[in-house]
Amino acid sequence: MLTQRLLLSDRGGMLVLGLVLLTAIIVPILNLAVPSDSPLYVSNYTVALLGKFLCFALLALSVDLIWGYAGILSLGHGAFFSLGGYAMGMYLMRQIGDRGVYGHPELMDFMVVLNWDKLPWYWQGFDMFWFAMLMVLLVPGLLALVFGWLAFRSRVTGVYFAIITQALTYALMLAFFRNEMGFGGNNGLNDFKEILGFDLAAKTTRVGLFVASAFALIIGYMACRYIVTSRMGRVIIAIRDAESRTRFSGYQVESYKLWLFVFSAMLAAVAGALYVPQVGIINPGEFSPLNSIEMVVWVATGGRGTLFGAIVGAFSVNYAKTFFTTFSPETWLFILGGLFVLVTLLLPKGIVGLFDRFSRKGDKQ
């Protein structure tokens, strides 16, 4: 039953997941086992890039879950992503120990610069991996719970919700820019050394993180798929299409929305936590409203409300971004901006919708 529900009825999803799984197996082999002068060799750069894309895909998944299925447009998902990233970054900072520039056994370099004499209370416990991972889930989850509870309870919906979530991430960005917050201010957290005792600069660690991201994406996809195909998922789709009618049918619309929002925030946080060790830095710039809105475009480009469309969108838009920012940085914003307009005007169902249209035509013939 469950396999039928999760796997077989979802052709597009299986295709995309199969590709992800294939990359997760082939890329490490081509990176580790193939000599670097061979044409089949996958460079470290490519591994890091693909690892980043996998995290973005997981993030896009979390956006699609609430936007595509519940119709809640959050322009603040970057906040959850960054909070997850910061929690991971704090763990990685604590692992540096006395190998920092100032060699202080307990304090981070930026705290030494600020003349602090002891570790702030909220940095306690982050030297333990399990605690940090718990925080990766708990902090963004709690924020989403409180924020969502306040918002949904007073029936803030649609555009209003989009704008206040944008204000939320903007406020967090301003707050994290402050040195007094104790998160490194402008520079953020960086210069990490190791994770769980593995050297972050080592090839095998990087490949390990890559594989972890791929599996996180696969598991995340399955979890989302499980939710949207469940009874709760049907209620959520009903809320998207006719909120008042669902409410009058006796469903507690607010709690459905709230739990979905919290789950989505946690998913985004996991993506952030996997992203940070791979890129080696987290700074307040990640909170910027532009980042959050870019995620929405990945989903829109891929095709909202399909889950696997989000993965397709995240990969294709980010690949285009990498391509254009290397070859002609000037044009990238034109293209991104144009994408926003074109997708909303001409491709409301995204790339996935385009394929669907072609395959339907094929069926008719």
Add this chain to the structure above:
Amino acid sequence: MIPICRLTPRHAVQQWLTRLLLLCLCSLPLHTSAQEAPEATPAQPTFDELVRQLPSGNLRQRATTVEQLASQQDERLADILAALIVGDLLANKDKPPVVAIRNGDTLTDALNGSDLTGTSGLRRIPVNNSLRTQLRGMVAQLNLSHPDSDKRYAAVQRFIRDGVDGETAALLRQHQPSEESGRVNDAIDAALALFDLQTGDRDQRMAAIDTLSGSLEQEARNALRSVAENDEDATLRAAGAKAIESIQGRISFYRFIENVFFGLSLGSILLLAAIGLAITFGVMGVINMAHGELIMIGAYTTWGIQVLFPDLIEWSLLIAIPAAFLITALVGIAIERGVIRFLYGRPLETLLATFGLSLVLQQAVRTLFSPLNRSVSSPEWISGTLSINPVLSITYTRLYILLFGLAVFFALMLVMKRTSLGLKVRAVSQNRAMARAVGVRSNWIDALTFGLGSGIAGVAGVALSQITNVGPNLGQAYIIDSFMVVVFGGVGNLWGTLVSAMSLGLINNFLEPWAGAMLAKVLVLIMLILFIQKKPKGLFPQKGRAAAD
């Protein structure tokens, strides 16, 4: 008795002749005799002759000449004496000599004001200390009897700053009965009180403390503080402390006024940025994320006008206002016709599409004009400060922007309430189908409304170009704030926008001193987020059928 009163034509002829003489460097007997004719009555030499006498003779003769000069009413006197005190009055050895005033690197003729820069052979006219004291008193008296009350006020202020001695006190006492301006009178009171505080007997000092407790001058505070801390007489000490307290009370009152003004000024900036949005978002229900970029285009228009017409800097803002309105209104109409009209009824898609447009516009500006900030200069009439009293001064830029913001607001109100366009806009926004049924071309109205909102964004850009950096990111800085203002005020309500912009400005400004700029902003955002939970429809929600959606 001929030249006592300054007969202007004669004066001019004399000047002209003098110049002719000097230029030709010849001394024809006829002309010389004509010039020297008044010297036949040596008791009454003319002003010009007296000035020319200054370089000759010894110091005592110079003192006599200065006294004679003082008895003549001539507006050039103050400048000449002031220059003489500091050694900037020069003369050469010609007969009669050329007398010049040095001002930095430039030299001007002391008598006719013509430019003498580059003339050689000019030497300083020497003065000694006793002459200097005499001159200072004269200059002060001259300034005190100046017809312009600002000049008189400045003269008294200078006394207060330099310290009041017996001589000046006597001078001030002598002048006070004839003083008409209340402001100058108060300043004189303060100056005399400062003098009495140092030298008077006990009663006089008590009276002085009483007077000084009404003054906001730094010197008054310092003098009172030294009395309150060091005086031997306990009653005086207590009176001094009390006076300081009352002054501090008044100062904090003026600081409060200043804070309110800065808050309102910030509010007016928010109002300008948000008011266009109040039309497009509030009335039409269209989310325009490119609104900030329209503001940016307005600011760049100001810059463009200043580059195109470098001679018209003084007028540039007045030209830029209609120009920016037109340009941004056209861009707005293009956006509406090209993108937004396909997305009516799909607000989230509109939001994304216009966000894309904002990226394109930003990058276009970056590519066309470089990513660096452009410098927009301020015309003379908008710069400077208005000092109301020693602790309260207001910059004209902020004052003008406050007035301009209100003017734009009321103009827009007028358009919405009194013109046929406004009527149609309101009709379409309230009931599109019915409006169409009675013959309103709703497509046109949509485009025009959007153009109006965008044009106002452009006008806001002109104002913002005066207080902030004009660069490609200008718009981004304002977009979130603007949305907050509109949402806080209540969508579709222009009055709400005014109230919310002003209150957000005030809240921000009062939070800033103790929370810091960044944290104040964060706190305001958090407060807003919480406020929206409480009142999702803003301060002034729309009522009735229009609100039902």
